[in-house]
Amino acid sequence: MIVQTSKAPARRAPSCGHCPTRRHCLGAGLEGECLRALEDTVEPSAPLRRGETLYQAGEAADCCFVVRSGVFKTCVQSRDGQHHVSGFHYPGEVIGLSACASGRFLESAVALETSTACRLPVADTSRLLALPGGGGVVSSLLRLVGRAERQHLDEHTNLSRNRADQRIAGFLVNLAGRLNVLGRDSRWLPLPMSRTDLANHLGMTLECLSRVLGRLHRCGTIRAERDGIALLDPERLRSLAGHLES
Amino acid sequence: MIVQTSKAPARRAPSCGHCPTRRHCLGAGLEGECLRALEDTVEPSAPLRRGETLYQAGEAADCCFVVRSGVFKTCVQSRDGQHHVSGFHYPGEVIGLSACASGRFLESAVALETSTACRLPVADTSRLLALPGGGGVVSSLLRLVGRAERQHLDEHTNLSRNRADQRIAGFLVNLAGRLNVLGRDSRWLPLPMSRTDLANHLGMTLECLSRVLGRLHRCGTIRAERDGIALLDPERLRSLAGHLES
DNA sequence: CGGGTTGTTGAGCATCCTCAACGCGGGTGG
DNA sequence: CCACCCGCGTTGAGGATGCTCAACAACCCG
Numbered sequence: 162m163i164v165q166t167s168k169a170p171a172r173r174a175p176s177c178g179h180c181p182t183r184r185h186c187l188g189a190g191l192e193g194e195c196l197r198a199l200e201d202t203v204e205p206s207a208p209l210r211r212g213e214t215l216y217q218a219g220e221a222a223d224c225c226f227v228v229r230s231g232v233f234k235t236c237v238q239s240r241d242g243q244h245h246v247s248g249f250h251y252p253g254e255v256i257g258l259s260a261c262a263s264g265r266f267l268e269s270a271v272a273l274e275t276s277t278a279c280r281l282p283v284a285d286t287s288r289l290l291a292l293p294g295g296g297g298v299v300s301s302l303l304r305l306v307g308r309a310e311r312q313h314l315d316e317h318t319n320l321s322r323n324r325a326d327q328r329i330a331g332f333l334v335n336l337a338g339r340l341n342v343l344g345r346d347s348r349w350l351p352l353p354m355s356r357t358d359l360a361n362h363l364g365m366t367l368e369c370l371s372r373v374l375g376r377l378h379r380c381g382t383i384r385a386e387r388d389g390i391a392l393l394d395p396e397r398l399r400s401l402a403g404h405l406e407s
Numbered sequence: 408m409i410v411q412t413s414k415a416p417a418r419r420a421p422s423c424g425h426c427p428t429r430r431h432c433l434g435a436g437l438e439g440e441c442l443r444a445l446e447d448t449v450e451p452s453a454p455l456r457r458g459e460t461l462y463q464a465g466e467a468a469d470c471c472f473v474v475r476s477g478v479f480k481t482c483v484q485s486r487d488g489q490h491h492v493s494g495f496h497y498p499g500e501v502i503g504l505s506a507c508a509s510g511r512f513l514e515s516a517v518a519l520e521t522s523t524a525c526r527l528p529v530a531d532t533s534r535l536l537a538l539p540g541g542g543g544v545v546s547s548l549l550r551l552v553g554r555a556e557r558q559h560l561d562e563h564t565n566l567s568r569n570r571a572d573q574r575i576a577g578f579l580v581n582l583a584g585r586l587n588v589l590g591r592d593s594r595w596l597p598l599p600m601s602r603t604d605l606a607n608h609l610g611m612t613l614e615c616l617s618r619v620l621g622r623l624h625r626c627g628t629i630r631a632e633r634d635g636i637a638l639l640d641p642e643r644l645r646s647l648a649g650h651l652e653s
Numbered sequence: 654c655g656g657g658t659t660g661t662t663g664a665g666c667a668t669c670c671t672c673a674a675c676g677c678g679g680g681t682g683g
Numbered sequence: 684c685c686a687c688c689c690g691c692g693t694t695g696a697g698g699a700t701g702c703t704c705a706a707c708a709a710c711c712c713g
Contacts, residue, residue: 239564239649240649241649245563247560247564248563258552258553258556259553259556259557259560260553261549261550261552261556262551262553262554262557267556267560283546285546286542286546286549287546290541290542290545295536296532296533296536299536299545300529300530300532300533303507304508305508306507306508307504307505307506307507307508307509308508309556310505310507310508310555311508311513313559314493314505314513316563317491317562318485318493320566320567321491321607321608321610322610361567362567363567364566364567364568364569365569403485403486403489
């Protein structure tokens with residue numbers, strides 16, 4: 162929550178043009194003045210360490226963020242004190258769009274490992290659009306919005322399944338697909354979140370998650386370790402999930 | 408799926424300036440040239456009757472839609488033939504954003520009663536932005552995107568609850584809130600969808616939904632009828648849901 | 654009026670939640 | 684360096700919730 166207000170240590174240093182995730186982020190397909198407009202608009206954050214928050218629910222905001230590196234979780238606080246993990250977000254994914262409606266974030270974003278995110282001011286689009294090439298940035302943003310929408314659809318479908326192993330398989334398949342898009346090895350899924358967070362996100366108890374993972378491990382479908390899961394039989398997982406065109 | 412290709416029977420007839428849902432839609436807060444830009448951009452659909460589809464999953468698209476009147480449901484088709492109801496959408500809500508990423512809709516939208524929607528081309532933002540006041544339209548769109556994001560957060564939280572009565576109460580409270588924003592009576596919730604669709608959306612079986620509604624009816628919390636539900640004790644529903652700041 | 658779709662009710666069973674104990678690992682302090 | 688503690692994850696037993704299957708009732712439509 163304080164991170165963004167700091168005095169921009171080397172603001173332009175990691176420009177979009179050289180960003181390793183550029184191909185999967187706002188900069189995808191942008192050239193020339195559009196790319197420059199993007200670099201003039203986006204403001205990379207300082208690295209956040211595990212557990213540090215990028216923004217807090219309720220905080221006033223005129224921006225959203227794009228994950229640049231690492232992983233973030235987003236949490237909403239229920240009125241009754243419960244808190245719910247609404248998502249895990251990898252490089253190239255937007256978070257904080259809820260602020261576009263009310264001017265306040267409705268969720269908090271917490272880094273799950275050393276991570277960075279790029280701040281994108283969306284409140285005054287007029288300034289953004291005044292830049293030459295600003296239109297390209299907007300259509301890039303809409304592309305990311307579309308991806309977020311797709312992710313929501315997947316998760317809604319997944320959560321509505323009643324059996325725990327289906328939900329878990331669906332989550333793993335979806336995550337493998339997202340990592341694949343990023344050009345990473347989709348057979349090894351690093352899971353920097355706690356089992357508690359994962360269970361919460363999937364709408365089940367810690368114990369249930371643990372049992373199902375153990376079962377899948379024992380029958381050779383996955384290899385579950387402390388810091389991640391190896392997919393030994395992705396096809397079997399996919400049929401278990403019965404999922405949509407992931 | 409054919410509706411949009413028709414020869415625009417009276418295209419400009421119901422302009423945004425006179426649209427009854429303008430205050431809750433893209434036109435909210437727009438004046439002068441921004442409003443004109445909006446009217447030049449948005450294309451109202453012919454009225455769709457119950458069961459007719461606005462767009463189909465897989466269909467190529469360069470646009471999204473804003474519900475103008477009535478109610479739509481959106482459905483995704485699973486690979487295994489199952490289909491899942493991903494949402495119900497009321498006036499002023501955007502649907503079809505998934506097309507922004509891939510150029511194809513990932514869900515289908517079906518009218519649940521006689522309904523209209525406005526087509527908003529988002530693929531070439533350059534054309535949109537070239538219009539004087541086009542920036543205002545873009546920020547209006549982002550506001551709707553933020554609302555959609557909020558809705559997704561609510562639904563994710565709701566679906567992750569394990570007890571059926573909690574999910575149902577949460578759904579009703581959320582819907583009442585959305586109708587309230589539209590200036591409608593939030594004590595009577597018209598539910599033009601079938602019980603099957605509703606149960607599917609809430610991640611439970613038809614029988615379970617029916618039983619819980621019967622229970623809530625018997626203890627005086629709601630009055631469940633064929634075509635809708637009256638909220639007799641909203642406060643009790645809210646405490647049942649234990650929901651976030653709906 | 655009759656058939657079909659849609660919603661309600663009932664009984665039995667699988668799954669998941671609750672509660673509780675135990676094992677493991679990392680961090681701290683002696 | 685080791686012992687201890689605490690957070691985190693795993694395993695187990697019992698009970699509640701929701702799913703499956705099936706019959707029945709209500710409604711819409713032709």
